[in-house]
Amino acid sequence: MSSTQAVVIYELICLSIIISASYLAPEIHGSPRLNPVIGGLLIGGAQAASLFLTKSPVGVSTAYERMGQYICRLTGQSPSNHSWPSPSPVIFALGMLVGSWGLGKALGLTPVIETMQISVARSMVGGAALIVGARTAGGCTSGHGISGMSTLSKASFVTVGAMFAGGIGLSSILRPFA
Structure with missing residues (x-):
């Protein structure tokens, strides 16, 4: 099977999932939430734009590594004869934050209220992990x-x-301690 055929098959599978989810998902009248199909199309569009404009795929974890490099550079922990690393991953991460905030404001979305309270310490450990x-x-x-x-x-x-x-396994182990 050629790579083109594989991509077409993959896209058809994704399309069938989108259609199924749209058909089977219960409608919540009056909900200002962004339709998940539209959200998925926006993410796909962002991926296409990123590949077209920057020749690199979407990904955000590099921003943390880059911030570490900046901190090492500013504190003298890395050689100063190296050039500064590109800020692109950090700018992308900030764009995600600002973009999601702006979309929420533009659509009048309200924050999701979680019923499970998670401590700040647990959130920090989870984020670091x-x-x-x-x-x-x-x-x-x-x-x-x-x-x-x-x-x-x-x-x-x-x-x-x-x-x-890993997420399913760890959550089932930690559930009794929640």
Whole structure:
């Protein structure tokens, strides 16, 4: 099977999932939430734009690594004879924050109220574990889940499967302590 045929088949599978989700999802009248199909199309459009404009796929975990490089540079922990690393990943991460905030304001979206209260300490430990895991895996959920899977990367399929398996397993272990 050629790579073109594989991509077409993958896209048809994704399209069937979108159509199924749209057909089977319950409608919530009066809900100002962004339709998930529109959200998915926007993410796909962002991926296409990123590839076209920057020749690099969508991914955000590099921003954490880059911030670490900046901190090392500013504190004298890295050689000053090297040029400053590109700020592109940090700008992309900030754009995600500002863009999601702006879309929420433009559409009048309200924050989602979570019923499960998670402590700040637990959130910080979880976030740190996520960053370490993302950099160890060579990419984050968006890098592997969106960019890697859209290019049919075997490593990304394995990584995304491992993310789900690890998350499900760890949550079942930690649930009694919640």
